[in-house]
Amino acid sequence: MGIVNVTPDSFSGDGLMDPKAAVARGLAMVAAGADVIDVGGESTRPGHRPVPVQEEIRRVLPVVQALAGRGLEVSVDTSKLEVARAAAGVGAAWINDVWGLRRSPGIAHLAAERGLGLVLMHNQQGHEYEGDLVRAVVSGLRWSVGVARAAGVPGSRIVVDPGLGFGKTAEQNLVLLRRLDELGELGLPVLVGPSRKGYLGRLFGLEGQMRVWGTAAAVTAAVMRGAAWVRVHDVAEMAAVVRVAEALRGPVAVP
Numbered sequence: 001m002g003i004v005n006v007t008p009d010s011f012s013g014d015g016l017m018d019p020k021a022a023v024a025r026g027l028a029m030v031a032a033g034a035d036v037i038d039v040g041g042e043s044t045r046p047g048h049r050p051v052p053v054q055e056e057i058r059r060v061l062p063v064v065q066a067l068a069g070r071g072l073e074v075s076v077d078t079s080k081l082e083v084a085r086a087a088a089g090v091g092a093a094w095i096n097d098v099w100g101l102r103r104s105p106g107i108a109h110l111a112a113e114r115g116l117g118l119v120l121m122h123n124q125q126g127h128e129y130e131g132d133l134v135r136a137v138v139s140g141l142r143w144s145v146g147v148a149r150a151a152g153v154p155g156s157r158i159v160v161d162p163g164l165g166f167g168k169t170a171e172q173n174l175v176l177l178r179r180l181d182e183l184g185e186l187g188l189p190v191l192v193g194p195s196r197k198g199y200l201g202r203l204f205g206l207e208g209q210m211r212v213w214g215t216a217a218a219v220t221a222a223v224m225r226g227a228a229w230v231r232v233h234d235v236a237e238m239a240a241v242v243r244v245a246e247a248l249r250g251p252v253a254v255p
Contacts, residue, residue, distance in 0.1 A: 001036045001075065001231040002029030003195065006059040007043045007051075019062040026067045026074075033239030038096055038231060039063050039087075040077030044166070057086045065090035075119065081106045088114050096231075098166060099123050100144035105151075112152035119159045119191055120144040124167035133172055134179045137162050141186060159229060161191045170199035177218060180225035189228035194218035196233055212237060220245045 004026045008017055016022040026037040041059035042051040051059075060076055060083065068074045068091025075094035076087035081104040084095045088110060096119040101108050111118045122140045129136045141160045148158055162183060164173045173194075183190050200206040200214035212234050219230050219238050223245035232238040 001038050001191065001229055002026065002034035002235045003231060003233050004037055004039050004063065006039065006041050006063055022063045023066045026063070026072065029235040030072055032236035034235045036073045036075050036094060037067055038075040038077050042078070044098055053080055053082045056080060056083050061086055061090055064092050068092060079103045081110065085110055088116060093117060094119060097121065100141065101147045105147055108148045108151035108153055111148065111157070117157045117159065118148055118153055119161055120148065121161035121166065122163040127167050127169050127172060133175055134182050137176065138183060138185065145186065145188065155188060159189045159191045160186055161193060164192065164194050165197045165199060170202040173199045177221050180222055180227060184226055190226060191229035191231060192222040192227045193231035194222065195231065216241045224249050
């Protein structure tokens with residue numbers, strides 16, 4: 001999954017406010033090996049400014065429409081029902097909800113009605129957990145999956161994401177990566193988004209281009225522990241990493 005941010009305040013500095021440039025980036029990512037392009041119109045970096053619904057729609061719609069119109073698999077990265085509905089109307093095939101239906105459970109009904117795929121991420125305010133971190137993340141994802149299934153979304157169209165960097169400390173991100181295989185009990189494909197994130201700087205002092213190398217290590221770990229999808233900025237580099245990691249992992253049955 002390649003990341004195309006149409007925001008002025010992306011944490012990774014890759015935001016593009018020009019729709020033509022954003023479309024060109026998406027096309028280049030597909031050429032480099034991306035299967036899905038994830039288009040986001042609101043930064044989710046710590047301390048980000050919320051974006052009004054209509055502004056988020058204005059940012060993402062032309063990009064989603066242009067990429068989907070070329071026959072590409074497009075996801076919209078949003079937790080707002082109105083944005084998801086507008087994007088689905090111009091060809092988005094996936095909704096990537098970083099709040100796992102906790103803010104807009106109606107997204108599940110939209111996905112069921114339109115036959116869309118859902119990426120459900122674990123997220124919370126703060127990083128305090130009662131008991132074991134991974135058990136809490138699995139429990140939270142199970143809740144989100146339950147909401148989606150109750151709305152009529154089949155398991156074949158649901159992907160779960162442990163939410164690295166969302167309601168987790170840098171150290172907690174590492175725990176999730178080390179124990180990623182435990183998410184397998186949900187019986188669903190797992191997506192991991194480790195790309196260029198702040199934990200690489202806080203734990204390892206990696207900044208700028210060096211974060212790409214740290215991302216490669218995290219992607220390798222995720223794939224070796226069963227991840228079916230990785231969401232990244234540097235598609236060509238990470239596609240190569242994934243190919244090697246998959247070969248090392250060997251044949252596995254992905255749900």
